[in-house]
Amino acid sequence: MAKATSYRTCPVSGLQFEVQAEGLIRANAVTAVVFLMIGGILALGVALTRWPAVHWLPADTFYQVLTAHGLDMLIFWMIFFEIAVLYFCASTLLRCRIATPKLAWLAYALMLVGAIMNNYAVYRGGSSVMMTSYVPMMAEPSFYLGLILFAVGALIGCFVFFGTLVVAKRDKTYEGSVPLVTFGAITAAIIAVFTLVSGAIILVPTWLLSIGVVDHVDPLVYRTIWWALGHSSQQINVAAHISVWYLVAAVVFGAKPMSERVSRMSFLLYILFLQLASAHHLLADPGLSTSWKIVNTSYFMYFAVLASMIHGLTVPGAMEVAQRQKGYVRGLFEWLRRAPWGNPVFSGVFISIIGFGFLGGISGVMMGTEQLNMLIHNTIYVPGHFHATVVIGTTLTFMALTYYLIPVLFKREVINPGLAKLQPYLFGLSMYFFCLVMMGAGTLGVSRRHWDMAFMGMPGAYEWPGAAYLMMGLVGISAVAAIVGGGIYIYVTVGSLLWGKKLPGGEPSASFTPVPRAAPTLAAQSYGSLGFAAPGTFVLAMVFLVAFVLYYFINWKYLSTLWGLS
Amino acid sequence: MSAILPPTEQLWWKHPLDRVEGTWIAIAFVWCLIMFFMMIYWHAVGRQNLSTVTYKTTPEQFLEKAQAAVDKYTVRTDEVTGNPVVAPPEGADVYLVSRLWSFWPVFEFEKDKTYRLHLTSMDYNHGFSLQPTNLNIQLVPGYEHVVTITPNQSGTFSIVCNEFCGIGHHTMVGRLYVK
Ligand code: HEM
Ligand SMILES: [Cu+2]
Ligand SMILES: [Cu+2]
Secondary structure, three states, X not given: XXXXXOEEEOOOOOOEEEHHHHHHHHHHHHXXXXXXXXXXXXXXXXXXXXXXXOOOOOHHHHHHHHHHHHHHHHHHHHHHXXXXXXXXXXXXXXXXXXXXXXXXXXXXXXXHHHHHHHHHHHHHOOOOOOOOOOXXXXXXXXXXXXXXXXXXXXXXXXXXXXXXXXXHHHOOOOOOOOOHHHHHHHHHHHHHHHHHHHHHHHHXXXXXXXXXXOOOOOHHHHHHHHHHHHOHHHHHHHHHHHHHHHHHHHHHHOOOXXXXXXXXXXXXXXXXXXXXXXXXXXXXXXXXXXXXXXHHHOHHHHHHHHHHHHHHHHHHHHHHHHHHHOOOOOOOOHHHHOOOOOOHHHHHHHHHHHHHHHHHHHHHHHHOOOOOHHHHOOEOHHHHHHHHHHHHHHHHHHXXXXXXXXXHOOOEOOOOHHHHHHHHHXXXXXXXXXXXXXXXXXXXXXXXXXXXXXXHHOOOOOOOOHHHHHHHHHHHHHHHHHHHXXXXXXXXXXXXXXXXXXXXXXXXXXXXXXXXXXXXXXXXXXXOOOOOOOHHHHHHHHHHHHHHHHHHHHHHHHHHOOOEEO | OHHHOOOXXXXXXXXXXXXXXXXXXXXXXXXXXXXHHXXXXXXXXXXXXXXXXXXXXXXXXXXXXXXHHHHHHEEEEOOOOOOEEEOOOOOOEEEEEEEOOEEEOEEEEOOOOOEEEEEEEOOOOEEEEEEOOOEEEEEOEOEEEEEEEEOOOOEEXXXXXXXXXXXXXXXXXEEEEEO
């Protein structure tokens, strides 16, 4: 042990926290939640304006608020929380001190300054350019500079994570390979490095353009590289929340991955086929060849989709196997009926898995298909899709993880467990509905990022069908329900940290206890040695497949009726 | 609790997979291949494929060509928008000028005839969202995108800008007639 530090072992969970890492994880997680709260308040403005009967904010405020909502949620909330998850997966799971805590604090400070600078630029009013900030539309210089500082901070955070892995290896805090959850986090961090570097490549020249040093950034080049940041960063979210799914399956059920090989290979597929992702957003663009679009939009033959389909089976599959070993073997679904539905850590993750797959996954593949993309490009279908991935998938998973972390990391009892129990259902299910009606409105053509469906009564305005207005009204209603669900989360977490009953955290000790290996439990010893270990999950997977195939071909059918294009 | 512990097996990549997983991977893989080849198949037989014909352009060059086409093919002034109505012959090149915050001119096409529609933007990114048909194409400044279109319904259509383009974005809407 080179440096003096101390470790405590949590009496509830048996996890061991190093004191420096603990402070960093807490700071990043709390900051993340603050941005989630701001983003949620902004969501109210966005949703109540898009609800045609309410049409709350004036146009300029709406575009400003929408810009801030996108940035605070997608960038600041997610990435602060992911940095916390990375430190947790390295330092806590490997029981190792965090590498270079000073640098880690510097990373945190840069991210915080960057986020505040960027937010301030948006609130001042001159930077309502949406989070995508497509050139030649320009924001204030501090808008870009804030994002650049944030990205540099996050990049340093990733390197602290990698450094911590090296320390763990050198200090021999564990034997053999890293745990699966850490492995998933490594994938997320590798993708993050690629993403943040792409961000720098395009945002630095754009910033220089905004201060007059550079005189031209090509709009199409901007779109292409920006989306290497914008889409690949979604792959960070996916890798991170899937790692958390495995973690929750392990801590709630004691579940063992069905096969380490399958799960790890699937994480590797994310890295291998990631660089191709930005094509999704350029399918309706000029100037790119068909074969480039086809190969890239499918991340080379849908290998990343394959990986997600595999995780979608193996996570509930692992839960099923664990439940069956506890004796819940009746029928196909006793294991699921007897799951701890009252525990928000589990219910949040399960609602997340189903919603991410059925709503986010299926819609994402549909809209990422070269020709089908023309049906929904830039319609409100697109936010409908990504609220299913990034809100039901990632955000809800992170919420569920927080309920686990409050006693363990923050040493507090959760206040108001009744509300906490309800929260994933209210937030998750209203989000399901919200995503569905947004996709419905998008299928009818309603535009995203659009202040007035009535076009302010312009001569020649388009009159949307009544169904489109109805859908947008339902968007507003379900958004309010979801925001209430989000508000409960903020109340419960912040309240627990402030007023929750203090719990014992375990005595500090100057040295770590190495991580034990997993005890060999009942696991497949050879192909099929467990029989058909998770039949219930397999049935769910087949239901998913049928929904997927039907929806996919319905859209081709719809496309075939449209104007000829060639 | 083993997803958060190092695996028991020394070599995780030799860990056998279960039959449930093996079966699902095979099914999912086949489905991924079907989806991949579907896009290629549609290029061979489908009638809705976005063209990739693109040229670099400038607002001046594009406007000049657009003006020439308007001069040549205008048949009347649209009462609703006040813009010229351009009715080109089959196969002609026509130019849609998209700028803050309007589309110009108005086209009048004939059903089941084919036209070469040139698209670009004069300033920021815009969107070409044809309603109620619901076909959506991105308009990027500096790039002239030539799409060959064949309307298969008659009626009055709108072109809605669905890429955020500043404070007048929600007033940017154009027209198109099909006889
Ligand atoms: C209760 C919660 C939420 C509600 C009601 C909500 C509502 C909305 C609505 C209605 C839009 C679309 C507006 C439009 O295009 O005209 C939107 C956009 C967006 N939302 Fe949310 N949202 C919520 C939470 C989140 C979360 C948690 C995230 C990210 C993790 C997120 C990320 C985004 C992004 C990135 C956009 C796109 C902004 C843009 O077009 O530039 N939202 N939100
Ligand atoms: Cu526009
Ligand atoms: Cu616009």
